[in-house]
Amino acid sequence: MKIGILGGGQLGRMLLQAAFNYPVELHVLDPDPQAPCAAATPYFKTGSLQDEATVYAFGKQVEVLTIEIENVNVAALKRLQAEGVKVYPQPHVIETIQDKRLQKQFFVQHQIPTAPFVLIDHPSDLHKHANFLPAFMKVGKGGYDGRGVLPLHSPADFAQAFQAPSLLEKAADIHKEISVIVARNEAGEVRAFPPVEMVFDPQLNLVDYLLSPAQLTEEQAAEAQSIACRLIEALDMVGILAVEMFLNRDGSLWVNEVAPRPHNSGHHTIEANYTSQYEQHLRAITNMPLGCTDSRCAAAMVNLLGEAGHYGAVYYRGLKRALARKGVYVHLYGKAETKPGRKMGHVTLIDDDPDSLQANIRYIKEVLKVESRAAVSGNPQE
Known part of the structure; x- marks a missing residue:
């Protein structure tokens, strides 16, 4: 079975190591020619994970397509899924989790316990929620490994606010x-x-x-x-x-x-x-x-x-x-x-x-x- 991995970092490398025991052939796409997976498989390709045409062309060569990073082109994944490629996790899952705002709303809709939050469309919205502090401002898209998270203790911290759509999450004890x-x-x-x-x-x-x-x-x-x-x-x-x-x-x-x-x-x-x-x-x-x-x-x-x-x-x-x-x-x-x-x-x-x-x-x-x-x-x- 041909399996494609979007992302060639350390997670993909360890996935390759596990796959050696199974009758599968893993192909990897990553923008970095020196990514950790590059030396671990002969089926390594260099290319953008955000470019729809690149991801689509890569996915057409495999039977199952998976990810080791969420920041990928979902439009290409939807096309591939519609044409019979098994995309796991499914595009709708990746799309929801790519955006922390959608993610948090999903938790509430499905009775998954989570910290109280409010959506922030523009930094000026923060002043309406000064009584929500202390809280954490989290950027909707693009944050990872602690990036895109800003602690807010008082309105004086609003000057550092993210300029992108975000959410304000109540600080947990x-x-x-x-x-x-x-x-x-x-x-x-x-x-x-x-x-x-x-x-x-x-x-x-x-x-x-x-x-x-x-x-x-x-x-x-x-x-x-x-x-x-x-x-x-x-x-x-x-x-x-x-x-x-x-x-x-x-x-x-x-x-x-x-x-x-x-x-x-x-x-x-x-x-x-x-x-x-x-x-x-x-x-x-x-x-x-x-x-x-x-x-x-x-x-x-x-x-x-x-x-x-x-x-x-x-x-x-x-x-x-x-x-x-x-x-x-x-x-x-x-x-x-x-x-x-x-x-x-x-x-x-x-x-x-x-x-x-x-x-x-x-x-x-x-x-x-x-x-x-x-x-x-x-x-x-x-």
Whole structure:
């Protein structure tokens, strides 16, 4: 079966790795000729993901078309779907999730718990909602990895407001941020992974590390999985969906945002679960039985981000020291150049002892650094 992936980043690379065990041929389209997928498949093509003609021509060569990034041309996907190409997730799902305004309205229409919000068509609208503060202004389209989110504490912050259609979301009283990965195949079978707990870098607004399973009560974990299952069924979606949620201090769960593709919060599943999120996505879009989502053991995942002040050809300082540690699995994404905050890889840590797991998280964060070749002296792998 010929499967096309729109996007050739690290998520596509790990999807390719999972596909090696199946009778499928994966083709990849990405605008960057040096994308992580470029060296991983002979069926890599360079081209724009936003150009309708390019996406359409690429999709006509495959039987199933999927994504590893949401910012793609939906008009081309609709044409392909109408002409018999299986597009998963479906174009209507991608279109809804591309726009946070539509996404939030969908949650309300389908009784999915989420933070109270108001739509902002123009920055001047903010003054009508001064009593809604503190809140977060989120741009409707184009935001990712913390970009396109602006905290508003008082009307004095309105001067920094986005000039594009946005939404104003009530600040949650967050106890923990969690994520549930859920999958659904063509036959309608649905399976959710155990919730994970995400700890964010306060400066970069990216996941610093995550813990699996999340430290929740059985009731909270079951409710989070139930919400994720209800959401993927409401979307009538085929594929894998990452559902990020707030666990508030009053015990309530609110869906924050969703991503209709493999996700940073599911990387640990490669080593820590019976089925990885990548294999599960392949099973879903090819209508195979979904795999067991149970955890094999407790785990953590640490993101490897480019160090501040480092640009250019990449060096991994401390790689040998990291690999010498028991239960450490290093995944590097094959990106030739680093810059501050860029996702360059991740490390999965396996350990059933919570104290030992936390010690290993601290160890990896201390010894393994993503630096630039020009700024490094000595052996970066020491």
